[in-house]
Amino acid sequence: MNKVLFDIEALRQGDREVFEAIYNEFSDMLYHLCMEYLHDATIAEEIVQDAFVKLWDVREGVRDDLSLRNYLYTITKNNCLMQIRKEQTLIKSKKELKYIEMQFNYEAMAAMADDVLQFDELKSRIDEAIEALPDKLKEVFILSRFDELKYKEIAEQLDVSVKTVEVRISKSLSILRNELKDYLPVIYLMTFILS
The missing domain is CATH 1.10.1740.10 (RNA polymerase sigma factor, region 2, helix turn helix motif)
Known part of the structure:
Protein backbone atom coordinates (compact mmCIF):
# COMPACT_ATOMS: atom_id res chain seq x y z
CA MET A 1 0.00 0.00 0.00
CA LYS A 92 -8.84 9.92 41.13
CA SER A 93 -9.25 11.62 44.48
CA LYS A 94 -11.79 14.13 43.19
CA LYS A 95 -14.44 12.19 41.28
CA GLU A 96 -14.64 8.44 41.74
CA LEU A 97 -17.33 7.89 39.07
CA LYS A 98 -15.32 9.82 36.50
CA TYR A 99 -12.25 7.77 37.39
CA ILE A 100 -14.14 4.50 36.90
CA GLU A 101 -15.40 5.60 33.50
CA MET A 102 -11.90 6.63 32.46
CA GLN A 103 -10.64 3.20 33.55
CA PHE A 104 -13.14 1.55 31.19
CA ASN A 105 -11.97 3.93 28.48
CA TYR A 106 -8.34 3.01 29.09
CA GLU A 107 -9.05 -0.73 29.10
CA ALA A 108 -11.03 -0.42 25.87
CA MET A 109 -8.29 1.39 24.05
CA ALA A 110 -5.53 -0.83 25.42
CA ALA A 111 -7.39 -3.93 24.24
CA MET A 112 -7.67 -2.69 20.68
CA ALA A 113 -5.35 -4.21 18.13
CA ASP A 114 -2.87 -1.89 16.49
CA ASP A 115 -4.96 -1.96 13.36
CA VAL A 116 -7.10 1.00 12.39
CA LEU A 117 -9.60 -1.25 10.60
CA GLN A 118 -10.66 -2.75 13.93
CA PHE A 119 -11.21 0.74 15.32
CA ASP A 120 -13.44 1.71 12.39
CA GLU A 121 -15.49 -1.48 12.67
CA LEU A 122 -15.94 -1.16 16.43
CA LYS A 123 -16.92 2.49 16.15
CA SER A 124 -19.64 1.49 13.70
CA ARG A 125 -20.91 -1.20 16.10
CA ILE A 126 -20.98 1.29 18.97
CA ASP A 127 -22.95 3.78 16.86
CA GLU A 128 -25.56 1.07 16.25
CA ALA A 129 -25.74 0.21 19.96
CA ILE A 130 -26.28 3.87 20.91
CA GLU A 131 -29.01 4.24 18.30
CA ALA A 132 -30.83 1.24 19.83
CA LEU A 133 -30.98 2.77 23.33
CA PRO A 134 -34.46 3.67 24.70
CA ASP A 135 -35.33 7.23 23.74
CA LYS A 136 -34.98 8.85 27.17
CA LEU A 137 -31.64 7.16 27.81
CA LYS A 138 -30.34 7.97 24.34
CA GLU A 139 -31.35 11.61 24.68
CA VAL A 140 -29.44 12.09 27.94
CA PHE A 141 -26.53 10.04 26.72
CA ILE A 142 -26.10 12.07 23.52
CA LEU A 143 -26.38 15.38 25.39
CA SER A 144 -23.64 14.21 27.76
CA ARG A 145 -21.23 12.41 25.43
CA PHE A 146 -21.71 14.21 22.11
CA ASP A 147 -22.93 17.68 23.07
CA GLU A 148 -20.61 17.59 26.11
CA LEU A 149 -23.15 19.10 28.48
CA LYS A 150 -22.64 18.72 32.21
CA TYR A 151 -25.22 16.72 34.17
CA LYS A 152 -26.61 19.91 35.69
CA GLU A 153 -27.03 21.50 32.25
CA ILE A 154 -28.82 18.41 30.96
CA ALA A 155 -31.10 18.37 34.00
CA GLU A 156 -32.06 22.00 33.41
CA GLN A 157 -32.60 21.47 29.69
CA LEU A 158 -34.84 18.42 30.21
CA ASP A 159 -36.46 19.72 33.41
CA VAL A 160 -35.41 16.68 35.44
CA SER A 161 -33.19 16.24 38.49
CA VAL A 162 -29.43 15.77 38.28
CA LYS A 163 -29.97 12.38 39.94
CA THR A 164 -32.29 11.37 37.10
CA VAL A 165 -29.59 12.30 34.60
CA GLU A 166 -27.02 10.25 36.52
CA VAL A 167 -29.32 7.23 36.63
CA ARG A 168 -30.05 7.44 32.91
CA ILE A 169 -26.36 7.72 32.04
CA SER A 170 -25.60 4.75 34.28
CA LYS A 171 -28.36 2.68 32.66
CA SER A 172 -27.13 3.66 29.19
CA LEU A 173 -23.59 2.53 29.99
CA SER A 174 -24.88 -0.73 31.44
CA ILE A 175 -26.92 -1.48 28.32
CA LEU A 176 -24.06 -0.57 26.01
CA ARG A 177 -21.57 -2.72 27.89
CA ASN A 178 -23.99 -5.64 27.67
CA GLU A 179 -24.64 -5.08 23.95
CA LEU A 180 -20.91 -4.95 23.16
CA LYS A 181 -19.64 -7.62 25.56
CA ASP A 182 -19.27 -10.34 22.92
CA TYR A 183 -17.95 -8.09 20.18
CA LEU A 184 -14.32 -9.00 19.61
CA PRO A 185 -12.15 -9.16 22.73
CA VAL A 186 -12.90 -5.57 23.70
CA ILE A 187 -15.34 -6.11 26.56
CA TYR A 188 -15.33 -2.54 27.80
CA LEU A 189 -15.14 -0.70 24.51
CA MET A 190 -16.89 2.59 25.16
CA THR A 191 -14.59 4.73 22.95
CA PHE A 192 -16.00 8.23 22.70
CA ILE A 193 -18.87 7.30 25.02
CA LEU A 194 -16.77 7.77 28.14
CA SER A 195 -15.73 11.36 28.44
Whole structure:
Protein backbone atom coordinates (compact mmCIF):
# COMPACT_ATOMS: atom_id res chain seq x y z
CA MET A 1 0.00 0.00 0.00
CA ASN A 2 2.78 2.44 0.89
CA LYS A 3 4.59 1.77 -2.40
CA VAL A 4 1.47 2.75 -4.33
CA LEU A 5 0.60 5.86 -2.35
CA PHE A 6 3.94 7.15 -1.13
CA ASP A 7 7.56 7.14 -2.26
CA ILE A 8 9.11 5.52 0.82
CA GLU A 9 12.62 5.97 -0.49
CA ALA A 10 11.97 9.69 -0.87
CA LEU A 11 10.64 9.76 2.69
CA ARG A 12 13.83 8.07 3.92
CA GLN A 13 15.82 10.77 2.12
CA GLY A 14 13.85 13.50 3.89
CA ASP A 15 11.55 14.59 1.06
CA ARG A 16 9.19 17.08 2.73
CA GLU A 17 6.56 16.87 0.00
CA VAL A 18 6.17 13.12 0.56
CA PHE A 19 6.04 13.70 4.31
CA GLU A 20 3.38 16.38 3.83
CA ALA A 21 1.35 13.98 1.67
CA ILE A 22 1.51 11.38 4.44
CA TYR A 23 0.43 14.01 6.97
CA ASN A 24 -2.50 15.09 4.79
CA GLU A 25 -3.57 11.47 4.32
CA PHE A 26 -3.60 10.41 7.97
CA SER A 27 -3.76 13.46 10.27
CA ASP A 28 -7.57 13.77 10.30
CA MET A 29 -8.05 10.10 11.12
CA LEU A 30 -5.53 10.31 13.99
CA TYR A 31 -7.08 13.52 15.31
CA HIS A 32 -10.54 11.92 15.42
CA LEU A 33 -9.11 8.89 17.20
CA CYS A 34 -7.71 11.19 19.90
CA MET A 35 -10.93 13.15 20.21
CA GLU A 36 -12.98 9.96 20.60
CA TYR A 37 -11.07 9.24 23.80
CA LEU A 38 -9.75 12.52 25.14
CA HIS A 39 -12.33 15.16 24.16
CA ASP A 40 -9.66 17.85 24.21
CA ALA A 41 -8.77 19.48 20.90
CA THR A 42 -5.48 20.96 22.12
CA ILE A 43 -4.18 17.68 23.51
CA ALA A 44 -5.44 15.79 20.45
CA GLU A 45 -3.52 18.13 18.16
CA GLU A 46 -0.37 17.75 20.26
CA ILE A 47 -0.59 13.95 20.17
CA VAL A 48 -1.09 13.92 16.40
CA GLN A 49 1.86 16.26 15.91
CA ASP A 50 3.98 14.03 18.11
CA ALA A 51 3.15 10.98 15.97
CA PHE A 52 4.38 12.73 12.85
CA VAL A 53 7.47 14.09 14.60
CA LYS A 54 8.32 10.51 15.59
CA LEU A 55 7.80 9.32 12.02
CA TRP A 56 10.12 12.08 10.78
CA ASP A 57 12.72 11.17 13.40
CA VAL A 58 12.82 7.51 12.31
CA ARG A 59 12.24 8.09 8.59
CA GLU A 60 15.69 6.83 7.57
CA GLY A 61 14.88 3.39 8.97
CA VAL A 62 11.36 3.06 7.55
CA ARG A 63 10.99 -0.28 5.75
CA ASP A 64 9.23 -0.57 2.41
CA ASP A 65 6.68 -2.98 3.89
CA LEU A 66 5.82 -0.79 6.91
CA SER A 67 2.16 0.21 7.09
CA LEU A 68 2.44 3.94 7.74
CA ARG A 69 -1.23 4.01 8.70
CA ASN A 70 -0.83 1.40 11.41
CA TYR A 71 2.50 2.83 12.57
CA LEU A 72 1.01 6.30 13.12
CA TYR A 73 -2.15 4.79 14.61
CA THR A 74 -0.10 2.80 17.15
CA ILE A 75 1.93 5.83 18.26
CA THR A 76 -1.25 7.88 18.61
CA LYS A 77 -3.06 5.13 20.53
CA ASN A 78 -0.14 4.72 22.95
CA ASN A 79 0.08 8.48 23.56
CA CYS A 80 -3.67 8.58 24.21
CA LEU A 81 -3.25 5.80 26.76
CA MET A 82 -0.51 7.77 28.52
CA GLN A 83 -2.71 10.88 28.56
CA ILE A 84 -5.67 8.97 30.00
CA ARG A 85 -3.43 7.55 32.73
CA LYS A 86 -2.16 11.04 33.54
CA GLU A 87 -5.70 12.39 33.80
CA GLN A 88 -6.80 9.45 35.94
CA THR A 89 -4.05 10.23 38.42
CA LEU A 90 -5.15 13.87 38.62
CA ILE A 91 -8.84 13.19 39.18
CA LYS A 92 -8.84 9.92 41.13
CA SER A 93 -9.25 11.62 44.48
CA LYS A 94 -11.79 14.13 43.19
CA LYS A 95 -14.44 12.19 41.28
CA GLU A 96 -14.64 8.44 41.74
CA LEU A 97 -17.33 7.89 39.07
CA LYS A 98 -15.32 9.82 36.50
CA TYR A 99 -12.25 7.77 37.39
CA ILE A 100 -14.14 4.50 36.90
CA GLU A 101 -15.40 5.60 33.50
CA MET A 102 -11.90 6.63 32.46
CA GLN A 103 -10.64 3.20 33.55
CA PHE A 104 -13.14 1.55 31.19
CA ASN A 105 -11.97 3.93 28.48
CA TYR A 106 -8.34 3.01 29.09
CA GLU A 107 -9.05 -0.73 29.10
CA ALA A 108 -11.03 -0.42 25.87
CA MET A 109 -8.29 1.39 24.05
CA ALA A 110 -5.53 -0.83 25.42
CA ALA A 111 -7.39 -3.93 24.24
CA MET A 112 -7.67 -2.69 20.68
CA ALA A 113 -5.35 -4.21 18.13
CA ASP A 114 -2.87 -1.89 16.49
CA ASP A 115 -4.96 -1.96 13.36
CA VAL A 116 -7.10 1.00 12.39
CA LEU A 117 -9.60 -1.25 10.60
CA GLN A 118 -10.66 -2.75 13.93
CA PHE A 119 -11.21 0.74 15.32
CA ASP A 120 -13.44 1.71 12.39
CA GLU A 121 -15.49 -1.48 12.67
CA LEU A 122 -15.94 -1.16 16.43
CA LYS A 123 -16.92 2.49 16.15
CA SER A 124 -19.64 1.49 13.70
CA ARG A 125 -20.91 -1.20 16.10
CA ILE A 126 -20.98 1.29 18.97
CA ASP A 127 -22.95 3.78 16.86
CA GLU A 128 -25.56 1.07 16.25
CA ALA A 129 -25.74 0.21 19.96
CA ILE A 130 -26.28 3.87 20.91
CA GLU A 131 -29.01 4.24 18.30
CA ALA A 132 -30.83 1.24 19.83
CA LEU A 133 -30.98 2.77 23.33
CA PRO A 134 -34.46 3.67 24.70
CA ASP A 135 -35.33 7.23 23.74
CA LYS A 136 -34.98 8.85 27.17
CA LEU A 137 -31.64 7.16 27.81
CA LYS A 138 -30.34 7.97 24.34
CA GLU A 139 -31.35 11.61 24.68
CA VAL A 140 -29.44 12.09 27.94
CA PHE A 141 -26.53 10.04 26.72
CA ILE A 142 -26.10 12.07 23.52
CA LEU A 143 -26.38 15.38 25.39
CA SER A 144 -23.64 14.21 27.76
CA ARG A 145 -21.23 12.41 25.43
CA PHE A 146 -21.71 14.21 22.11
CA ASP A 147 -22.93 17.68 23.07
CA GLU A 148 -20.61 17.59 26.11
CA LEU A 149 -23.15 19.10 28.48
CA LYS A 150 -22.64 18.72 32.21
CA TYR A 151 -25.22 16.72 34.17
CA LYS A 152 -26.61 19.91 35.69
CA GLU A 153 -27.03 21.50 32.25
CA ILE A 154 -28.82 18.41 30.96
CA ALA A 155 -31.10 18.37 34.00
CA GLU A 156 -32.06 22.00 33.41
CA GLN A 157 -32.60 21.47 29.69
CA LEU A 158 -34.84 18.42 30.21
CA ASP A 159 -36.46 19.72 33.41
CA VAL A 160 -35.41 16.68 35.44
CA SER A 161 -33.19 16.24 38.49
CA VAL A 162 -29.43 15.77 38.28
CA LYS A 163 -29.97 12.38 39.94
CA THR A 164 -32.29 11.37 37.10
CA VAL A 165 -29.59 12.30 34.60
CA GLU A 166 -27.02 10.25 36.52
CA VAL A 167 -29.32 7.23 36.63
CA ARG A 168 -30.05 7.44 32.91
CA ILE A 169 -26.36 7.72 32.04
CA SER A 170 -25.60 4.75 34.28
CA LYS A 171 -28.36 2.68 32.66
CA SER A 172 -27.13 3.66 29.19
CA LEU A 173 -23.59 2.53 29.99
CA SER A 174 -24.88 -0.73 31.44
CA ILE A 175 -26.92 -1.48 28.32
CA LEU A 176 -24.06 -0.57 26.01
CA ARG A 177 -21.57 -2.72 27.89
CA ASN A 178 -23.99 -5.64 27.67
CA GLU A 179 -24.64 -5.08 23.95
CA LEU A 180 -20.91 -4.95 23.16
CA LYS A 181 -19.64 -7.62 25.56
CA ASP A 182 -19.27 -10.34 22.92
CA TYR A 183 -17.95 -8.09 20.18
CA LEU A 184 -14.32 -9.00 19.61
CA PRO A 185 -12.15 -9.16 22.73
CA VAL A 186 -12.90 -5.57 23.70
CA ILE A 187 -15.34 -6.11 26.56
CA TYR A 188 -15.33 -2.54 27.80
CA LEU A 189 -15.14 -0.70 24.51
CA MET A 190 -16.89 2.59 25.16
CA THR A 191 -14.59 4.73 22.95
CA PHE A 192 -16.00 8.23 22.70
CA ILE A 193 -18.87 7.30 25.02
CA LEU A 194 -16.77 7.77 28.14
CA SER A 195 -15.73 11.36 28.44
